[in-house]
Amino acid sequence: MPLPLHIRSALRQPSCRPRPRLSSLARRKLHLAPPWLLDDYIPRYHLISSIDAAKKRSEAYAHLRECNLCPRLCGVNRYEKTGVCLIGAETVKVNTIAPHFGEEPCLQGHNGSGSVFFSGCNLRCVFCQNHDIAHQRNGFDLTPEQLGEWYMKLQEVGHCHNINLVTPEHVVPQVVLAILHARELGLRLPIVYNTSSFDSLESIQLLDGLIDIYLPDFKVWSDKTSKRLLKADHYTATAMESIKAMHAQVGDLCFTADGIAKKGVLVRHLVMPGKEDEGREIVKWLAENVSKDMMVHIMEQYFPRAHVGKPRRGARDDDAVVEPGGVPASGETKAKVRYEDINRPVDLSEVSSVKRAAEEAGLWRFVEPARHGGFNI
Template sequence: MALSSLLRPALRSGLKSPPFRKRPRARSLHLAPPWLLDDYIPRYHLLSSLDAAKKRSLAYAHLRECNLCPRLCGVNRYKETGVCLIGAEKVKVNTIAPHFGEEPCLQGHNGSGSVFFSGCNLRCVFCQNHDIAHQRNGFDLTPEELAEWYMKLQEVGRCHNINLVTPEHVVPQVVLSILHARELGLRLPIVYNTSSFDSLESLALLDGLVDIYLPDFKVWSDKTSKRLLKADNYTATAMESIKAMHAQVGDLCFTADGIAKKGVLVRHLVMPGKEDEGKEIVRWLAENVSKDMMVHVMEQYFPRAHVGKPRRGGKDAEVIEPGGVPATGDAKTPVRYVDINRPVDLKEVASVMQAAKEAGLWRFIEPARHGGFNM
């Protein structure tokens, strides 16, 4: 039956169509989230030859008078070393390999191509990688040799990115290695995996070379940073560093395969009894950087490094064994940093997560229940 014949009874009955109403103007919509990329070209491939040459020159200049971290040692690293104990011509690397202990959006199926540098410009008493960061264990590489390892991670390991772990004290060499790897054909995003104890000069040198910043905002109070990180002004430094990182690359973005390609992902390791500091950190991120910031509230803390070691004399203190159980009998040996000598309680982690959500943050790294990737 024709459509017109079906409509005739209604027309004969005198029914009128409803009056036309002007629709409210719709706001601009995206077909996909603004953090989803069709494709991505690493930032170092967009750098002009002139800008690359300037960065090389600046890298060499900073090595001759090193003030590229808040320690401000000012030493000529061709002749002596500062707090980090690393010279100018080579870096000391502990491990280079595909890594499967990172966030799902970084490690993917093939792993994150991680380079663990020996040494650090902090002295965290609870360092989870203290055998690497607190000691000069590993092998020496020139920036050119380091670039060749990047290529192996790309061509042999098929890794999703180059993940530079604890690189704050070797930024000039890292800059030289990335520029050399660009000439060798590197195509992977560069991840700068940092404690956030960076200087603005250091981050300016990295601008245009780093695709993903992975800062760890550790503690909030100056008293805590001086006692546990052995660093003054850590919080103020971390705040200005993370702001500068976000100004360079923005919020974390992905390609359709769920792999992060550009932006900032902030980590915070919740520590025993320090959940109030964690709450201050997530509130500050939401109010001063971006509510769309990707955040990883971490629960992996466990006593390491100097925590729980026998005290070097001094006053006795209550001893708490792993698990938060008071020690008894012969185990009552005075230990160092007794207040953080236990694993973190999941309730402490949950309280920081709740504060983050109340502050307006909503993009969190969480274990993927389906075994895939998080976006």
């Protein structure tokens, strides 16, 4: 049936709505997912071949027979004796295994990060926030196979978002063996390597293909500071080398649509009282030498712990306290506590100073509490 005359006439009339101008069309933007948003993710340890897995097992045993896992290069056969870390070869000593809700929002999510807190450490930070775990051999012993079974419990019972290995630098071979064992058991969670950055390149190379998220802590910038507060030489050069190697393996931090991190590097820096100048150098170096798209957590929760604020050695014995050169100490000196310069909480102005330096250097992806109460991408 033909259309009525008045309808046909209306269709022939030009539209009364103005056509969009070319300039407005040119301003339209197509919003695509950023390169750090993943549709799905397969853990890296599922992508290596059985041949490569066997090679890594062999390399892990070799490291234990002549330990070079950190720059201390103890070189000991850990089947016979221990080095600085005080941990042998056949087992690891674990203090706590549980879902943890004290990590970054993108790691802990709703169900927590499946954290494994290893006892022992290859550093001796005088301000260590986990002093009772890292500086003492408290906990229970697990073989690599038993450790892998615990990974499965964190996945199946805890429903955690990842396996978070806390202070693992000195037990990398056992960690490698545990991951490969858990792979055979059906583990499918990303592995987080939560480190002080005092790792050897050989250790990072052994982990290649097994670690999904590197969570390094870049502590201090000055060698003088590292020797005094971390009890380690050449910490800064080691951290630089380690973080570059980590980033070369997994790149910048990536997420799935639920806001949970799956792959990449997230660098932490704990701002310390009076050390904000070192923090500014660290963030500047990250931006200029690794990536301006690096995810960074500038942390403000420093609080005197471990040896900081304790009475000076020999303070109870008047004859034992001396000034440099053997001169008897004055009453004022005897009253002072150890590491007095960092015996206070960090000031928020010091934290802000480091944050400004990071922004000026070009960093822009910061870990902060999400204002909407969800996850922070």
